[in-house]
Amino acid sequence: MPFLLTPGPLTTSRGVKIAMLADYGSRDIEFREIVKRIRASLLDLAHCGPNYECVIMQGSGTFAIEAALGSFCPAKRYKTLVVCNGAYGERAAKILNRLGRPVVTLDKGDSEAPTPEDIVAALNADRTISHLWIIHCETTSGIINPIEAICKAVQGRALTIMVDAMSSFGAIPIDMTAWNIDVMVSSSNKCIEGVPGFSYVLAKRSLLEESEGRCHSTVLDLYEQWTVLEKTGQFRFTPPTHALVAFQQALQEYAHAGGLPARSARYKHNAEVLVKGMREMGIETLLSDDEAGPIIQTFLTPRDPNFHFDTFYEALRQRGYAIYPGKLTKRPSFRIGTIGQIDEAVIRGALTAIREVFAEMKVTDMHPLES
Template identity: 40%
Template sequence: MLLLTPGPVQTRPETRAAMAVDIAPWDPDFGPEYVAVRERVRDLAGGVAGVHATLPLQGAGHFMVEAAIRSFLPPGGRILVPRNGAYADRMIRLAQEAGRDPVPLPLPDTRGVTAEEIAAALAADPSISHVGMVYSETGSGIINDPAAVGAAVRAAGKRLIVDAVSAFGALPFDLKSQPECDVVLFTSNKCLEGLPGIGFAVCPMDRARERAGMAGSWCFDLGDVLRHAERSGWGSFRFTPPVQALHAFRVALDLYDAEGGQAARLARYAENMRVLRAGAERLGLRPYLDAAHQGPIILTLHQPDAPGFTLPGFVEALKRRGVLISNFYTTPTPSIRIGCIGAVTPDDMRFALTAMEAALQELGVNRRAA
């Protein structure tokens, strides 16, 4: 099966094979591997040894976003969230339910936020201490620019939280050049092509240390993760981790380096997107985004306005042909979401397009109707 979702993504056989071991997380032989993973992840984020730290948690990307909000904002603290997609909406909900005060910045989900919009919103409300931004919004496929937004945040004397869950590893990010950033968040899956199960926060150690014990949640306290590492060692865990996923993640990082790192991975994903978007347009499908605002992570298409088309029917028709895509959409109008990331190539996209054409024909959707 060819898995074309924005996560979990298709992985390499070598990565999956690394899961087939039994490991005790407290075994001294595993500790150095965990330490090495933390250091490699910190370096990929542009962190500096002794200044920044990798603070992992078990679970999904949403867990990391909640942990960051709880750890870096006090109860009642106000966070500006550029609201231009479904995952920004989720950040707003996570902040609300954590007892923080999100301030939505309404925007269309068809373009990224601008630095000028961030600066104006911060100037209008001095009580805001943080900006929370989704780097790659997989609701529609747009990209928000953390460097441009970060410059506006820095100029205003505020702090930045970056949800880079579907961006990290492909889109560039450099923590040391963004001193306003409290934390960048991502997972073992998505563009790093590991197995799901663990999330990472990379942040300045001094910022995390001073906030330890203030999250209102032991599980989601990033400062406590740092405090535990400093007390018990960087190869130790507070709670039982997905240790097999961590072991496989080390293999995924080796494959990432062998491919050529961030630049090479972005180039492959960008070509996947180019092939898929051009082919979908040839089939008569209309992209949700203008090309100028299209990111390389996921292609979103308008659903055909045709009597025989339903999203569940299309997904099942593709699945019978060996392609699996998301069976839900997260845009205001009905859409189709197809991921371009994971261990997939432009030839896989061509295969998917052949399957898409056959699926549309099966549903009675011709190019004019699409």
């Protein structure tokens, strides 16, 4: 199987894979203890105080996103401001529209970060905005949004701050207590390096208590999921047992390797090696170095008529490297992830494979293809 150079699912360690060889019953004492430890570990990693809770939800990251939006966002009178600078902000706005929840968007295109001034201006322009939804790392381009600065800029306002940290949590610092973040969502198959199967919502306990009966869905109701987890240690519906056990192993390996500082340093080095190698070939990046984070790198498609992405993708995969299959940005581009259980050796191997594929395809003009 190839190395997964994607922003999740991603390449996992042998230990994480081996952990999934055991079968657990959803009511087993050992399994319930694993779930309890995971919830506590996630709260600790996000620097949550005693007034926060962790609610685990079955399903992909978007399940947690819809659960949080449906459980916490107002249904009338007030509005949620969704910051859009890529496909995932747009998805959050789409969910709110589908739910019939009042929403306004701040559109920054797909390669520009919002400034604190942008957020303050939007809030001043519409006093009915009570909730803010913003993405930490927008993997459409890989850009990092200035969450800390935005949180400080809106301090003192009656505003519920909700952060999608799907692709950043565990590799980029986030302090929910110090930054006064009310809600954060992420999933198992990202920077902690677990496998797909569940997502989670970290939220202030008061918000959970106030959300009783508000959610549009039985399955995605965070209040109901939380109360059952608290009372019984069990899930309301069949949990992804193997994914949870694998995640517990991933958390242990994460701590043993040096936690967030070590994880962040490895990912940053991966990104630096990749970007340097691609630029040496003549490929340009969508973002500047101070805009791009260490999670995923977006490269502008060469204008050479011999370049065909599907051929490029499959030839790389045959050589053992699976990149993200397709573009999301408006400018023609492709993306390569730099997270997961990979290091400089893997990145250099991928660069060698890319050079070989370009030569095989007879791609020589690396200037960007314009839209």
